[in-house]
Amino acid sequence: MDILPHYFKDQGELLDIIDGLRSQGLNSYISLPQLVVCGDQSAGKSSVLEGISGVAFPTKDNLCTRFATEVVLRRDAENRVHVTILPDGDRTDEEKEELRSFKAPTSSLEDLPGLLEMAKDRMGLNRDGKAFSKDILRIEPSGPDQPHLTLVDLPGLIHAESKQQSTQDVDLVASLVRDYIANPRSIVLAVVSAKNDYAVQIVTRFTREVDPRGLRTLGIITKPDTLHFGSDSEAAYLSLARNEDVQFRLGWHVLRNRDFDTRHLSRGERDEAERKFFSSGVWQTLPLHSLGVESLRPRLSTVLKEQIISELPALIRDIESGLVDARDRLDHLGDSRRTTHEQRLYLIRISEAFSSLLSSANNGTYGRDFFGDARTEIGFKKRLRAVIQDLLLEFAQTMQMN
Known part of the structure; x- marks a missing residue:
């Protein structure tokens, strides 16, 4: 297994292979290694993605949380973003063709909100009262400052129905999240907000169900700046960050993201404000590799790379077995009759x-x-x-x- 990385020029090539398999719909037949971001609504998942990628994902009207969003980050000489839609397998052939025809390349990340609105409309979320979709939105930002990383962001888990979200929506989101995190090759990034007791957040229960031993879960704590200095809540979250309470093999990471008052900060200013926050108080007692987005980016890249390499032999066997089965079924159908x-x-x-x-x-x-x-x-x-x-x-x- 140690020689496998030498077959690839760099981590980007390794990720491109997995992403290519996923874009062809192979994830409907076999499990693919991936990083899955999940958490309760308003846990700060969009801010986590923004911190990692530098892309300001719109949060108005839950725009980015109405469907699974695959974020493909690649290092490149030029800044650009490409947006496409991967149709759900249950769509009709006509619907799949219409969704696949949605391609919106742009060189400006400022165009992203408009592109996402167009994608939402193409999925049918602006009509018939449909609130969530099982289609996948694929966003591919690239630039000189981007890491080689691919993440799947899922809709936030809903605690209760409301005027905007029905019981069916609650169940659909829960089912969607379970399907993704139940994949034994997925690394689960469980985002919990320090504004609420982590024990009552739905994501903690879901991760325990699919990963009871905590072997493939990495916890991410957001909004630590909302905790009062010296409070029991601060002590509880500090213990959590030290991997003392809920223990994960991959541990925990703490992020301080932009809030409403600091929403206009640049990427560099945001990172500097985060560094300043973690340099004081109880958080400075934690190791640097578990604090801030600057250490999270390489940490996630390493985690994903190691997961792909460890799963690659079994993945190859699954693909080869699937090919044999597909060829047998094609042979059973007889010669093609295209004309x-x-x-x-x-x-x-x-x-x-x-x-x-x-x-x-x-x-x-x-x-x-x-x-x-x-x-x-x-x-x-x-x-x-x-x-x-x-x-x-x-x-x-x-x-x-x-």
């Missing part, structure tokens, strides 16, 4: 074979395999002349008796 001429010839052959079979039955020549053994009930019933003769005898006997 109208080929389809007509196929139907003519069926018609001729059926006509020949009827002729054999009518003539009483039962040499074909179709007729089987006359000593069996099924074989006897396929001998047309014998069946007709029996029916005539039965009819004659009935007429004589009546």
Whole structure:
């Protein structure tokens, strides 16, 4: 397994292979390694993504939390973003074609809110009262400051129905999140907000259900600046960050993201404000590798790379097994009939074979395999002349008796 990384030029190439498999819909058939971001509504997931990527994801009207969002970050010489839609497998062929035709390349990240609104409309979220979609929005920001990283952001878990969110919406989001985090090859990034007791946040229960031993979960604590200095809540979250309370193999990470008052800070200013916050108070007692977005970016890149490399041999076996199964099913279907001429010839052959079979039955020549053994009930019933003769005898006997 140690030699596997040497087959790839860099981590970006390794991630591109997995992303290519996912974009072809292979994740509907086999589990693919991925980082999955989940948390309760208003836990700060969008701010986490913004901190990692530097892209200001709109949070108005829950725009980015109405569907799964695949964020593909790649380092490149130029800043640009590409937005596409990966249709849900249950969509009709016509709907899939319409959604796949949505391609919105742009060189400006400032265009992202408008592009997301267009994508939401294409998914049908602006009509028929539909609040959530199982389609996947794929956002590909690239630039010189981007890490090589791919994450899947999921809609926030809903505590209770409201005027804007029905019981069906609550269940749909819960089902969507469970499906993603239940994937044994997924690394779960469980985002919890320090504004609320972590024990009552839905995401903690969901992660325990799918990963009871905490082997593939990394916890992320947001909004630590809302905790009062010296309070029991601060002490509880400090213990959590030290991996003393809820223990994960990958540990915990603490982020201080922009709030309403600091929403206009640049990426550099945001990172500097975060560094200043963690340099004082109880948070300075934590190791630097578990604080701030600057250490989170390489940490996530390493986690994802190691997960892909460890799962790659089993993934290759799954793909090879799937290919064998697909080829067997294709062989069972017979030769392809793509043109109208080929389809007509196929139907003519069926018609001729059926006509020949009827002729054999009518003539009483039962040499074909179709007729089987006359000593069996099924074989006897396929001998047309014998069946007709029996029916005539039965009819004659009935007429004589009546």
